[in-house]
Amino acid sequence: MHCQSCADAIGGSLRSLKGVKEAKVEFAKSKATVRFDPGQTDSLKVRKAIEGAGYRVA
Numbered sequence: 913m914h915c916q917s918c919a920d921a922i923g924g925s926l927r928s929l930k931g932v933k934e935a936k937v938e939f940a941k942s943k944a945t946v947r948f949d950p951g952q953t954d955s956l957k958v959r960k961a962i963e964g965a966g967y968r969v970a
């Protein structure tokens with residue numbers, strides 16, 4: 913993640929994921945905060961969505 917538009921792209925793909933209620937990606941902190949319904953998705957799927965957008969998960 914190297915600029916704000918990357919952060920927005922990641923946030924957008926996270927929010928399009930089923931079960932995700934809220935996704936906040938902070939470029940300055942290289943941090944993503946994701947709230948999701950554990951009945952509909954899980955952290956692995958969230959991780960895959962980030963990787964699918966072309967970014968690595970630390």
Ligand SMILES: [Cu+2]
Nearest residue numbers: 914915917918
């Ligand atoms: Cu960028």
